[in-house]
Amino acid sequence: MTKSTDITLSSAQAEIDKWIKEHGVRYFSELTNMAILTEEVGELARIMARTYGEQSRKPEEKYQSMAEEINDILFVLICIANQTGVNMTKAFNDGMEKRTTRDINRHKNNPKLR
Secondary structure (H helix, E strand, C coil): CCCCCCCCHHHHHHHHHHHHHHHHCCCCCHHHHHHHHHHHHHHHHHHHHHHCCCCCCCCCCCCCCHHHHHHHHHHHHHHHHHHHCCCHHHHHHHHHHHHHHHCCCCCCCCHHHC
């Protein structure tokens, strides 16, 4: 795929599927991918705690890129979507419609957000 600054969810799903078939041999099982996703989210949480929270880095701890961890999460999430037949574009659009309908005034009326 040609590198561009913008990518659609469906093209990301197709590109990852192609990569898996060409380089990854096959998808890991759904359960393995769920465990990997959880691990990657934990790695992002560690960065967040040290960057925005009160936790400090250990002296021996190497630098981890937040962008790389978010990319790792997105990659595994798309793998899970691909292997379980989820169309991420439809899921995204359906989710935004649900949130817009459900939360149209919810956050505007939340005094904690003012």
